[in-house]
Amino acid sequence: MKTKEDYIRSLHRKIDEWDAEIDKLKIKMDRIDDESRAELSENIQLLKEKRDDINRKIGELNDSGKDAWQDLKSGMDLAWEAMNTAVSSATRRFFS
Numbered sequence: 063m064k065t066k067e068d069y070i071r072s073l074h075r076k077i078d079e080w081d082a083e084i085d086k087l088k089i090k091m092d093r094i095d096d097e098s099r100a101e102l103s104e105n106i107q108l109l110k111e112k113r114d115d116i117n118r119k120i121g122e123l124n125d126s127g128k129d130a131w132q133d134l135k136s137g138m139d140l141a142w143e144a145m146n147t148a149v150s151s152a153t154r155r156f157f158s
Contacts, residue, residue, distance in 0.1 A: 066123070066131045073120050076142065077113060083149050084109055090157055098156060105152045112145050 064072070087106055091099050119141060123134045 066126075066128070069131075069135065070120060070124055073116070073123075073138070073142070077116065080109070080113055080145060080149055083153065084113075087152060087156070094156060102152070102156050105148075105155075109145070109148055109152065112141070112148060116141050116145060 084106055087102060087109075091102055094102065116138070119134070119138050123131055123138060126134050
């Protein structure tokens with residue numbers, strides 16, 4: 063079982079990966095038509111909002127007590143999966 067600190071470090075690494083994926087989407091925006099570009103821009107904004115929400119949850123997790131963090135972890139795991147799905151979906155939708 064991961065410690066709270068290990069878990070938080072893994073979340074920060076994943077956020078760095080998501081940021082890199084978002085940056086790739088921004089770079090690829092030049093290759094698509096105006097309508098798709100507008101839609102992708104909205105998707106990128108939503109991804110950033112989800113990422114920011116996860117960052118807030120990481121703060122809560124970090125501030126939680128030794129035992130309480132396990133309870134928060136399940137909610138974090140759901141947010142993590144939603145973000146993974148959103149990033150993959152945006153990438154497939156616009157660049158597959």
